[in-house]
Amino acid sequence: MTEHEDQVHDNNDVEALPALDKDRFEEQTIGGETGYFDKVEKLFISKRSFRTLMEELLPSRDSSSSHPELDLDIILQKSRSRVSRNLKLVGSLGKDSYSQVFLSYLSRSFLLKNRNRRETMAILYVDLVGSTAMTAVLSPDQLVNIVRIFCQEMSIMISGRRGYVLKYAGDAVIGYFPNDPDTKAACESATRCAFDMKRMIEYSLNVVLLQYGYPKLRTRIAVDVGENQILVLGSDPDLLGHVISRAAKIMGRARPNQIVIGGNVFKNIGKDLRGRFTEIEKYNLVETGESYPVYRSGD
Amino acid sequence: MCAEAGARDSSQGLEDLNKFIRIGNRSLLIKGHSGTGKVTLALELASKNMDKFQIIFLSRKTSEHDLYNRFPWIKNFVKPENILSVSGIEPLLDDPSFAISNVISSITNLTGKVEDPFVSLSERRRPFIILDAWDTISKEIDVATRIRTEKLLISLTDKHVGFLVFLSEDVETSTMEYLVDGVVLLTQSFYKSYRLREMQLDKLKGTHISRAKVPFTLAGGRFRTFSRLSHKIAESVSKFRPIQHSRTSFSSGNAELDEKLRGGFKRGSIISIEMDEEVDRFVFVPILAPLALNFIMQGDASLVIPAADQHVTSVTRYLAPHADEKVLKKCLRILGGSDSPSADRPAYLVPRTSKTFLEAYESWKKSYFELGREKNGCLITSDYSFVELEYQDEMQSILKSIIELSRLVRSSNDLLVMVSRPNYKSLEVMKSVSDIHLRIFEYDGATMLAAIKPQMFLYNVQTDYSQGFPSAALVDST
Numbered sequence: 001m002t003e004h005e006d007q008v009h010d011n012n013d014v015e016a017l018p019a020l021d022k023d024r025f026e027e028q029t030i031g032g033e034t035g036y037f038d039k040v041e042k043l044f045i046s047k048r049s050f051r052t053l054m055e056e057l058l059p060s061r062d063s064s065s066s067h068p069e070l071d072l073d074i075i076l077q078k079s080r081s082r083v084s085r086n087l088k089l090v091g092s093l094g095k096d097s098y099s100q101v102f103l104s105y106l107s108r109s110f111l112l113k114n115r116n117r118r119e120t121m122a123i124l125y126v127d128l129v130g131s132t133a134m135t136a137v138l139s140p141d142q143l144v145n146i147v148r149i150f151c152q153e154m155s156i157m158i159s160g161r162r163g164y165v166l167k168y169a170g171d172a173v174i175g176y177f178p179n180d181p182d183t184k185a186a187c188e189s190a191t192r193c194a195f196d197m198k199r200m201i202e203y204s205l206n207v208v209l210l211q212y213g214y215p216k217l218r219t220r221i222a223v224d225v226g227e228n229q230i231l232v233l234g235s236d237p238d239l240l241g242h243v244i245s246r247a248a249k250i251m252g253r254a255r256p257n258q259i260v261i262g263g264n265v266f267k268n269i270g271k272d273l274r275g276r277f278t279e280i281e282k283y284n285l286v287e288t289g290e291s292y293p294v295y296r297s298g299d
Numbered sequence: 300m301c302a303e304a305g306a307r308d309s310s311q312g313l314e315d316l317n318k319f320i321r322i323g324n325r326s327l328l329i330k331g332h333s334g335t336g337k338v339t340l341a342l343e344l345a346s347k348n349m350d351k352f353q354i355i356f357l358s359r360k361t362s363e364h365d366l367y368n369r370f371p372w373i374k375n376f377v378k379p380e381n382i383l384s385v386s387g388i389e390p391l392l393d394d395p396s397f398a399i400s401n402v403i404s405s406i407t408n409l410t411g412k413v414e415d416p417f418v419s420l421s422e423r424r425r426p427f428i429i430l431d432a433w434d435t436i437s438k439e440i441d442v443a444t445r446i447r448t449e450k451l452l453i454s455l456t457d458k459h460v461g462f463l464v465f466l467s468e469d470v471e472t473s474t475m476e477y478l479v480d481g482v483v484l485l486t487q488s489f490y491k492s493y494r495l496r497e498m499q500l501d502k503l504k505g506t507h508i509s510r511a512k513v514p515f516t517l518a519g520g521r522f523r524t525f526s527r528l529s530h531k532i533a534e535s536v537s538k539f540r541p542i543q544h545s546r547t548s549f550s551s552g553n554a555e556l557d558e559k560l561r562g563g564f565k566r567g568s569i570i571s572i573e574m575d576e577e578v579d580r581f582v583f584v585p586i587l588a589p590l591a592l593n594f595i596m597q598g599d600a601s602l603v604i605p606a607a608d609q610h611v612t613s614v615t616r617y618l619a620p621h622a623d624e625k626v627l628k629k630c631l632r633i634l635g636g637s638d639s640p641s642a643d644r645p646a647y648l649v650p651r652t653s654k655t656f657l658e659a660y661e662s663w664k665k666s667y668f669e670l671g672r673e674k675n676g677c678l679i680t681s682d683y684s685f686v687e688l689e690y691q692d693e694m695q696s697i698l699k700s701i702i703e704l705s706r707l708v709r710s711s712n713d714l715l716v717m718v719s720r721p722n723y724k725s726l727e728v729m730k731s732v733s734d735i736h737l738r739i740f741e742y743d744g745a746t747m748l749a750a751i752k753p754q755m756f757l758y759n760v761q762t763d764y765s766q767g768f769p770s771a772a773l774v775d776s777t
Contacts, residue, residue: 032379044412046412095421097418099417
């Protein structure tokens, strides 16, 4: 079992949950329903809802493989249901969903546990293309809702591949994949996650968005790997290192709906994945002055 | 539509209070003796603000079961987990400090519930705390502690951008009144065997009080204010839909009133209406117009003798558009319209030509006999106080006519409705001869209809044109 799942699961029985932070989550019974009271958010979530949350955020329980085959059909089906539920809410400019709050909690817990350490991690950067143009055809409520749906679905995919959501940057999501058990596993997870995201956009988000009469979404995704310094600024943990900025910069080499990966990722992924990329013009690293190879997936 | 306008009016008292809450005030004291409607008002205000607040009800005497039983309509906005009953079964729970710490905890630890972990969390709702029977808690602590506690609660509510409602049975002025942003006093008085309730808005910080005293009812377990009589009539006109008379009774044209009258007005009965001087005469539109229309629309007859000072159009405009021309010609007679040229005059208008009361009275009877011929029933309505004013020298004849007309109507099994006002001689005679005596009076600007003989109902009357014809929206004063 990965450290990620270990944080929330002692075993498959949610009733026996969890290794949740007891300072934050208190078991309570409210209105006849048992669940957890999130002291920070001041929100109660029933065990029934929590079970659903876990099933969708962490679909893989197979700890025998670092890269378990996800049942993408089920994942996409659940995603379509989530997107549809959220699209019905257009007009209510609320906040992030509890799944995003919880993913943020998982990431924060991981980073705080590893504070002040230098860790090799794969960084994934997924950016929504053309959101500025969408402002012309969508109302602010609709745009906010669609960006929020996009961020949630991308975050769930990151979590499904045992990654963590570092932050949202406008209409982009930044995720990280720890070297668990090694750098190859991190790169493999992040790259597979990037392909899963593409499928999620095509077979879930765009399918449902079209049903509701909204324009299709297009993305660019970049993955790179390297050392990151985990540090706590104020009370918020963060990652510091050139990998994040490099991932953001090589993303500019991707056309809409393409994935780009850095040379260090390419070296660490399996043959089958490597076969899906072709090398494009190198990127000049400002830090070292060296040329850094960049690979791009087919359309 | 008029009904909508009426509905807006009926919440005018609560509009002031809702505005007071919306502009950011934090505390309200509702005081009144037991049974005056404090809890109902607080819950009504909560229901109007449930989109912004999470409602918490804290009581020492009301359990969740009791509260839902009394107010089933609150179930969708007062959740069971937010009903805190600090009962006296356990001595510890009876301790005032326990109750106070519960209030503080309610303000500071408001719990939201994740319904669907994958949809956007709604904005955090702020606490709206109804503190039932505050005085039962505060009386058990010394004055200095009480004031400190009240200050603390108000300051905590302010910090959490909530709203705190103190309910108190202590109607005397207390230090609390200086601390809170608003003070409302609920009282009740009695008229005959009926209850009249009143909400007095003593203080609403930053809010213009449009009506300082607002009458209300708790009918149906809801807090409903009584409005001023609306003069708005239908934008689109419809024909009146009659309610069938029975073999023994004439329908009033209003199903609710019929029910209270146990089937309507008995055939051959005499009705007297005592109308207070300050009552708006427009009240005849929702009360008498449906009665007259209900007669003519089922082929019976109606003879209207309006007040002498009124132009005939002030009657015809509420009757003529709601019946067919043929029906009007055959079944309706309105005495008046002498100033219209005969060619233009509709057939249902009978010109006033009489110089004396006796001549006028003969013309009434003539019209009544002609109109009532071959009909199953005839309604006569007459405003006798204006008859008295017009023919002051013939008082004896006027009073005698009341008796004679009553006898004629009784023997023909028809219906006579007479109106008069206090201090008019006709009123006393009418009261004596009538089978049903009604009184219309003003109460804090609202128009009330009371059955005095026999005592059957006390209603607030509002004009209702929602069906396209005149009708009365009647709300029980309970």
